Amino acid sequence: MNAAQTEVEFRAASYWLPNGHEILRNVNLEVRSGEILVLLGRSGSGKTTALKLVNRLLEPSSGEVYVEGRAGRAWDAIQLRRHIGYAIQEVGLFPHYTVARNIALVPSIEQWPRERIDARVQELLKLVGLNSEVGSRYPHQLSGGQRQRVGVARALAADPPILLMDEPFGALDPLTRSDLQREFLGVQKQLGKTVLFVTHDLHEALLLGTRIALLEEGRLVSLSSPQEFLGSSDPLVRKYVQAFSAADTARGGK
Amino acid sequence: MNFWSFVVENRAQILQLTLEHLWIVGIATLLAVAVGIPLGILITRKPALQKPVIVIANIIQTIPSLALFGFLLPAPWIGERAGRLAILALMLYSLLPLIRNTYAGIKGVDHAVVEAARGMGLTDWQLLYKVELPLAASVILAGIRVAVVISVGLATIAAAIGAGGLGELIFRGLAMVNNAVILAGAIPAALMALAADFLLGWLERSIAPQRA
Numbered sequence: 001m002n003a004a005q006t007e008v009e010f011r012a013a014s015y016w017l018p019n020g021h022e023i024l025r026n027v028n029l030e031v032r033s034g035e036i037l038v039l040l041g042r043s044g045s046g047k048t049t050a051l052k053l054v055n056r057l058l059e060p061s062s063g064e065v066y067v068e069g070r071a072g073r074a075w076d077a078i079q080l081r082r083h084i085g086y087a088i089q090e091v092g093l094f095p096h097y098t099v100a101r102n103i104a105l106v107p108s109i110e111q112w113p114r115e116r117i118d119a120r121v122q123e124l125l126k127l128v129g130l131n132s133e134v135g136s137r138y139p140h141q142l143s144g145g146q147r148q149r150v151g152v153a154r155a156l157a158a159d160p161p162i163l164l165m166d167e168p169f170g171a172l173d174p175l176t177r178s179d180l181q182r183e184f185l186g187v188q189k190q191l192g193k194t195v196l197f198v199t200h201d202l203h204e205a206l207l208l209g210t211r212i213a214l215l216e217e218g219r220l221v222s223l224s225s226p227q228e229f230l231g232s233s234d235p236l237v238r239k240y241v242q243a244f245s246a247a248d249t250a251r252g253g254k
Numbered sequence: 255m256n257f258w259s260f261v262v263e264n265r266a267q268i269l270q271l272t273l274e275h276l277w278i279v280g281i282a283t284l285l286a287v288a289v290g291i292p293l294g295i296l297i298t299r300k301p302a303l304q305k306p307v308i309v310i311a312n313i314i315q316t317i318p319s320l321a322l323f324g325f326l327l328p329a330p331w332i333g334e335r336a337g338r339l340a341i342l343a344l345m346l347y348s349l350l351p352l353i354r355n356t357y358a359g360i361k362g363v364d365h366a367v368v369e370a371a372r373g374m375g376l377t378d379w380q381l382l383y384k385v386e387l388p389l390a391a392s393v394i395l396a397g398i399r400v401a402v403v404i405s406v407g408l409a410t411i412a413a414a415i416g417a418g419g420l421g422e423l424i425f426r427g428l429a430m431v432n433n434a435v436i437l438a439g440a441i442p443a444a445l446m447a448l449a450a451d452f453l454l455g456w457l458e459r460s461i462a463p464q465r466a
Contacts, residue, residue, distance in 0.1 A: 055373055081375030092370025096388050106374050154374070164373075 005033040007162055007194040008054055012063035015049050023049045025218040026063070033161075036188060036195040038209035040202065040240075046218040047198045051164050054196060055084045067162070082106055085155030085163040085193070089170045091147050093139040099125075099150050100135035106158040124153040127190075129183055145176040152184070156191070163195045170199070181207055202244040206230070214240065257434040264438065268423070272442050275419035278412060279405045279446075282341045286348035286401055291394065293349070294356025295382065304357070311350040319343065319408050323415045340412035340419075347408060348401035355397025359390025392462040399454035406447040410439065420446075 008031040015024040024046040031037045039047040052058040053065045056077040065072045067080060093102050100121045101108075107117045125132050128149040139147060148168055155163060169177045169184075181204060188195065199205055205212050206226045214222040214229075214237060222229070222237050230241060261268060297304040317325070322343045327333045332342055363386050371385050387394075413421025423439025 057369070057373055078375045078377055081373060083375075086370065086373035088366065088370060088373070090364075090366030090369075092364070092366035092368075094367060094371070094385060095364070109376065109380060151370075 006030045006066075007033045007068060008196065009066040010050070010053070010063070011066065013050075013053055013060045013065050014062045015046070015053060015058060016061045023218055024053070024060075027215075027218075027220050029213060029220060029223065031194055031196060032210075033194050034192045035210035036197055036208050038205040038212045039196060039198045039215060040200065040205045040209075040212050041215035042200055044217075045215040047200075047215050048166055050215065051166055051196055051198050054162075054164055055081045055086060057081075082110060082158060083160055083162070085157075085160040087148075087151045087155040087163070087165045087168045089167040091139075091151040091168075093147060093150060093154070095139055097138075098135065099130075099137050099139065099142070102139065102150060103135075103153045103157050105154060110158060120157065124156060127156070127187060128153045144172055145180060148172060148180060152187075156193075161194060163193045165195060166198045167200070168197075169204070170201075177204075184208070202240060257437050260434045261438055268420075268438055268442065271418065271420050271422055271439070272446070275406070275409055275421075275443065275446065278337065278340050278344065278409050278417065278419055279402065282344035282405055282409075283348060283398065283402055285341065285345040286352055287398060289345070290349045290352025290397075290401075291356050294353040294394075295360065297353070297357055298360045298386075299378075307353060308350075308357075311353050314346045315350045319347070319411045320414060322346065323412065327415070336412070336415045336417035339415060340409065340417035343412070344405045344408055348405055351397040351400040351404075352394070355400075356390065356394050359393030359397075360386045362393065363389045392458050395454060395458040395461065399451060399458060402450045402454060403447050406443060406450060410443055 010027045010029040013024065013027045014022070016022045027046075027050060029037075029050075039050055041047045049058060053060050053072070054067065056072055056075070060072070067075065067084070072080065093099075094105070097105075103121050103124055104117045107120055112120070121135060122132055125135055130146065130149055130153070134142070134146065134150075139150070142150065148171075151168060152165075155165075169180045172180065185208060197208060199208075206229070209226055211223060211225055212229045213220055216236055222232060222234050224232060224237075229237060232238065232241075293307055297307050314322075323339060326339050326342055329339075329342075332338050367385060367389070368381065371381050376384065409417075409419050410421030410424055413419055413425050420439040420443045424436050424443075427433065427435030427437075427439065
């Protein structure tokens, strides 16, 4: 695999609301094949908007986002989305579908043969650490952590090369969250997807990110590896790191 | 003449009028479902139409039923037969609960579910029939239930224009000042409304989405 290949590229991408309020401003960013690129920022920094520009849930107001070298506008939006896995904090499992049917959603609308779908569901349940009997349950019968696992399995179902994750572990208790983060890293090591991962949690960003893109008020203010991020002299990055270590010290009681 | 002897003597006619009543309400409800649910879906897709559609359905609802029958009388084809006219009027009255509940049911679907569905590449149609309609079904059914119960009552007034149904006995009883005859029309109509309410309520609960 060519590690330097660009899978997703933001070129001068901006997004503003119909009333002119600017959410994202002139973002230039290349996401490389097989990396986990973390979009870090506080609420309202535009990180979720940036994610939605990739799978065309939102259209850039100016500029363009390229996926696999093709401009987003040149893609059929439906085909593009089926080509990209999508996992969100609220998960959004279909309450009237069993877990297995939820996971099988994209394969079944893509009309895979029945046996292939069944085999894929079993494979995915195992991959995300769930028993195969969970497949016949309904979402309301699962714990929060199990639901998130199903959400990740569903996003991976049709084996998309690109994965968008919007705080997928954000609503979980700290222990479950750290389990899922660790397991996700393991899964990613096997699969080598290109991942765009949104979080406001620096700890999560440092743990998971190959690179960290810091967004502030709709602008990309820094792009660096986790090590560089911690040592950065950029005032905004330093502020972020300091706030984080202050919180850590308070929590640690040292 | 007492009530029971009237019912026993006229059971064939009461049965026939009950069936007529059921027919008028049934066809009117089917038509209202065929028009109201698509309209309710339409206004979730075109927000600009939401206000006007709801306002018109509301206005129809406020027209007194006798007046509505009168208004529709000159209409071609419809006005020729009292049965057609009654069906059309009941359909119009049933639109509001159907449109409103379809709209509310779809709008009430968990935002995250819709977002995830769109993010995974469901088309508009797939979103509608795989996600929104199944999850809104119990709310839409509640609208049908309201419409049917209202229609069963209103259909008795259709007898005033000669559309038949159990209202015929009620009007005849009024003219004869005979309570037994009025009750022979009113009681089956009330039982019909209760039965419809019970059945549709049971159906509504059995398809309601499961919650944690």
